[in-house]
Amino acid sequence: PNGYILDIEEIAQGVQSGSRLYLGKAITLLESSNPEHKKDGQELLNQLLPHTGNSLRLGITGVPGAGKSTFIETFGEMLTSLGHRVAVLAIDPSSSLTGGSILGDKTRMEELARNPKAFIRPSPTAGTLGGVHKKTRETMLLCEAAGYDIILVETVGVGQSETLVRSMVDMFMLLVLTGAGDELQGMKKGILELADAIIVHKADGENARLAKKTVSEYKQMMHFLQPATESWKTRSVAASSIDNTGITEVWEMVQEFDETVKESGYWKKRRQEQTKEWFRSMITDELHSRFFDDGNRREVVGLLEKQVLSDKLTVAQAIVKLFE
Amino acid sequence: PNGYILDIEEIAQGVQSGSRLYLGKAITLLESSNPEHKKDGQELLNQLLPHTGNSLRLGITGVPGAGKSTFIETFGEMLTSLGHRVAVLAIDPSSSLTGGSILGDKTRMEELARNPKAFIRPSPTAGTLGGVHKKTRETMLLCEAAGYDIILVETVGVGQSETLVRSMVDMFMLLVLTGAGDELQGMKKGILELADAIIVHKADGENARLAKKTVSEYKQMMHFLQPATESWKTRSVAASSIDNTGITEVWEMVQEFDETVKESGYWKKRRQEQTKEWFRSMITDELHSRFFDDGNRREVVGLLEKQVLSDKLTVAQAIVKLFE
Known part of the structure; x- marks a missing residue:
């Protein structure tokens, strides 16, 4: 109804066939910030994962x-x-x-x-x-x-x-x-x-x-x-x-x-470690972005940082204030 | 009433006088995992910060x-x-x-x-x-x-x-x-x-x-x-x-x-940067420990990691599942 019709199946097959056109479409989909596209992009990637x-x-x-x-x-x-x-x-x-x-x-x-x-x-x-x-x-x-x-x-x-x-x-x-x-x-x-x-x-x-x-x-x-x-x-x-x-x-x-x-055997070991590390860094990224999503969080951190830098507050106390 | 009586003022003065006894006490206080001690320790450190x-x-x-x-x-x-x-x-x-x-x-x-x-x-x-x-x-x-x-x-x-x-x-x-x-x-x-x-x-x-x-x-x-x-x-x-x-x-x-x-001028610059970095790493630490405090969070992360490593899930999808 909103003019957004996308056949994931079709794109997946297009990518696998080696089509540069479909590959470009797929990348654009994954790079999109539109939530609907994002979801489709992940679905597409999941279908292609075995390959x-x-x-x-x-x-x-x-x-x-x-x-x-x-x-x-x-x-x-x-x-x-x-x-x-x-x-x-x-x-x-x-x-x-x-x-x-x-x-x-x-x-x-x-x-x-x-x-x-x-x-x-x-x-x-x-x-x-x-x-x-x-x-x-x-x-x-x-x-x-x-x-x-x-x-x-x-x-x-x-x-x-x-x-x-x-x-x-x-x-x-x-x-x-x-x-x-x-x-x-x-x-x-x-x-x-x-x-x-x-x-x-x-x-x-x-x-x-x-x-x-x-x-x-x-x-x-x-x-x-x-x-x-x-x-x-x-x-x-x-x-x-x-x-x-x-x-x-x-x-x-x-x-x-x-x-x-x-x-x-190091090739396999490194690939697995890289994936693990990627997953872990994404968790940290997500925790940060959720925490700082709160409108004035950045401002509060900035103010607390100033107090810490001028020896008005210990780092530990600033953390307590930030999370209370 | 619970036998825990501590004069922060006295310890602060003791530390400043150069007494090794009081310094030892102060460090022990800051290292303690007892919440009451922790609070007192931070209070003490705050008093001493200007010095x-x-x-x-x-x-x-x-x-x-x-x-x-x-x-x-x-x-x-x-x-x-x-x-x-x-x-x-x-x-x-x-x-x-x-x-x-x-x-x-x-x-x-x-x-x-x-x-x-x-x-x-x-x-x-x-x-x-x-x-x-x-x-x-x-x-x-x-x-x-x-x-x-x-x-x-x-x-x-x-x-x-x-x-x-x-x-x-x-x-x-x-x-x-x-x-x-x-x-x-x-x-x-x-x-x-x-x-x-x-x-x-x-x-x-x-x-x-x-x-x-x-x-x-x-x-x-x-x-x-x-x-x-x-x-x-x-x-x-x-x-x-x-x-x-x-x-x-x-x-x-x-x-x-x-x-x-x-x-x-680099001495001052570095000290300030070190404090900033310390504050930031403590925020990350706190976000992690709060997130993983949830009883079975670690287990869930472990399970998702396994699925990611065996190509059953993309990293992005695992993140969505973890935070949903």
């Missing part, structure tokens, strides 16, 4: 200027040429998928975007980091149901988003430039210990020699740090998207990683 | 075997000999203050424990990490009100506790042994980026030469990592508690740190 989880989930982060979009385009083209179906998702609005621009309507990966074996989806722009996280995870599941066997999740790696990406992928790669060290200053602390591989990118022209040195510097550094993945020793390799060198080697390394963690 | 915050708060962590207790004893003795009053608190039950033993009644720092200018308090044994955190923070405030101008907070550094300690101190030191790298394997990821100083300990006898090499290895590593404190470059120094070498240098460095961060 998810079969992809290789790969996170890619790097400092601005590291050439993430060029790398993803070259890497993605190589993967599709090998017969893979590749979905590229971005977790933050300032990622290279939207060119880091507020206009955000033009994707930089023009060639890959036209490739029938690839699917590119920029980040959901609205909502909290937790909300974006949820939507990206759900989009990932939909892409898997649509038959994409490699999912690349891109993040800019300067905020909290790379921890979130790490928590939803099997393997995490960090793109850096030659002259290791300086550029890491702008990155999140501990980023090296989240990465399974460091790709020294733009290893071409005059940079090629310097890239070699940078690779061995990172190798040295890795000795002192803990590997991100049980049973896998973090690697450091050089690559150039322009010269198309090192790209095949990256893919060989990714496959080796995949075999290693599946053999060791 | 807190004036100490240098120093966190010390390190792998087991790094000699934390020996270091703290030597360092503490030196500080008291310079006229300082030193309080030593531990944040986890397995810390060296209790000898890592389950008996936990014998402190290893016998000399420092007899020192009238020192106060040693082992970790509160009961409760969650969040609870221990709260109690340690409050004990720290009481010690400050009692005139202790240097607070050492010790942690074993293998779990989550060193992040908590980092969140309550001004400066954080990591004790390591020679042969950097291998030993860090057992530590928390990113621990190097929490530390303002790396002390290569046990730099005596045959180890002295090796310690020098280790110091420069850490220095090299620090180039690639982000400093823990704005305006301060993380340092690496060698020390021996047995030979009493490097201990004075550590103290000089701590003072230099203190001056630097106070001049840059």
Whole structure:
């Protein structure tokens, strides 16, 4: 009666048939804030759940200027040429998928975007980091149901988003430039210990020699740090998207990683832990949003915080006042 | 009438007079789970609040075997000999203050424990990490009100506790042994980026030469990592508690740190941020404990988790079921 008629069954079948049109519809449904859509979206996702989880989930982060979009385009083209179906998702609005621009309507990966074996989806722009996280995870599941066997999740790696990406992928790669060290200053602390591989990118022209040195510097550094993945020793390799060198080697390394963690049993363990953690963080999110939904709760917290900061109240007393 | 008579005023004055007896009483009051005691404890803390915050708060962590207790004893003795009053608190039950033993009644720092200018308090044994955190923070405030101008907070550094300690101190030191790298394997990821100083300990006898090499290895590593404190470059120094070498240098460095961060304005900024964060984490703790207080909530969460892990339910649907 309200003009909203949606056949969940039809969309589910459309997604499973690999139709990009239906996949786009399904994602839009899950991203919608309309309660009716939300419900339908979850129903749809539930129908597709048995067909998810079969992809290789790969996170890619790097400092601005590291050439993430060029790398993803070259890497993605190589993967599709090998017969893979590749979905590229971005977790933050300032990622290279939207060119880091507020206009955000033009994707930089023009060639890959036209490739029938690839699917590119920029980040959901609205909502909290937790909300974006949820939507990206759900989009990932939909892409898997649509038959994409490699999912690349891109993040800019300067905020909290790379921890979130790490928590939803099997393997995490960090793109850096030659002259290791300086550029890491702008990155999140501990980023090296989240990465399974460091790709020294733009290893071409005059940079090629310097890239070699940078690779061995990172190798040295890795000795002192803990590997991100049980049973896998973090690697450091050089690559150039322009010269198309090192790209095949990256893919060989990714496959080796995949075999290693599946053999060791860590792959399954991590996937289960990731789902558990996701569930738990959603509980916390829900508790927070319910608590702060109460109109003046935020105001009260702000006032109590002021009193605490000026030593007029202990933290424990402020908590008592807040919850009484 | 119930035999519980407590003069908060008297205890507050006792604490401020520097009496270790009253300080001990005050801490016990704050650690008590008796609701009446809790209320009195908070009242007491509130009275003392204006007299807190004036100490240098120093966190010390390190792998087991790094000699934390020996270091703290030597360092503490030196500080008291310079006229300082030193309080030593531990944040986890397995810390060296209790000898890592389950008996936990014998402190290893016998000399420092007899020192009238020192106060040693082992970790509160009961409760969650969040609870221990709260109690340690409050004990720290009481010690400050009692005139202790240097607070050492010790942690074993293998779990989550060193992040908590980092969140309550001004400066954080990591004790390591020679042969950097291998030993860090057992530590928390990113621990190097929490530390303002790396002390290569046990730099005596045959180890002295090796310690020098280790110091420069850490220095090299620090180039690639982000400093823990704005305006301060993380340092690496060698020390021996047995030979009493490097201990004075550590103290000089701590003072230099203190001056630097106070001049840059970061000291104040960090303290305020720490208090804010504490308040916020207590809100989350409270929301969780209220939610899970409901008898069978944990059970329901466990059941839903199982359904999510076996792909029978999406995470979003499980959340809806949990909160409906």
